[in-house]
Amino acid sequence: MFNRPVPHGELFTGKDRRRHLITVDDELTAALQRAVDHLRQLIEHSSMPRPVHDNRCRRCSLRPGCLPETAGRRIDLFTPRPLRDTDD
Numbered sequence: 001m002f003n004r005p006v007p008h009g010e011l012f013t014g015k016d017r018r019r020h021l022i023t024v025d026d027e028l029t030a031a032l033q034r035a036v037d038h039l040r041q042l043i044e045h046s047s048m049p050r051p052v053h054d055n056r057c058r059r060c061s062l063r064p065g066c067l068p069e070t071a072g073r074r075i076d077l078f079t080p081r082p083l084r085d086t087d088d
C-alpha cells in the first residue's frame with residue numbers, strides 16, 4: 001500500500017500472552033493471497049464455508065448455533081423420521 005517492504009510482523013497469542021515474530025516471505029504472501037481470493041469467492045457467491053469441527057470449536061461461543069458436529073452430514077429437516085420400535 002505504501003510501497004515499503006514489510007520483512008516481518010508480530011502475532012499476539014492470548015494463550016501464552018506473548019508476541020511472536022512472523023517472517024513475511026514469499027510463501028506466507030502466497031498463502032495470504034490464496035486466503036484473500038477464497039474469501040472474495042465466498043463473498044461473491046454469498047456462501048458460508050463449511051464448519052471446521054476441530055479443536056478450535058472447543059471453546060467457541062458460536063458453537064450452539066454453528067453445530068459443527070453436523071459439518072459432514074446433510075441434515076434434512078422436512079422428512080419425517082421413521083417410527084422407532086418400542087418395547088412398551
Ligand code: SF4
Nearest residue numbers: 051052057060063066
Ligand atoms: S463452532 Fe463453528 S464458528 Fe466456532 S470455531 Fe467451530 S466451526 Fe467455527
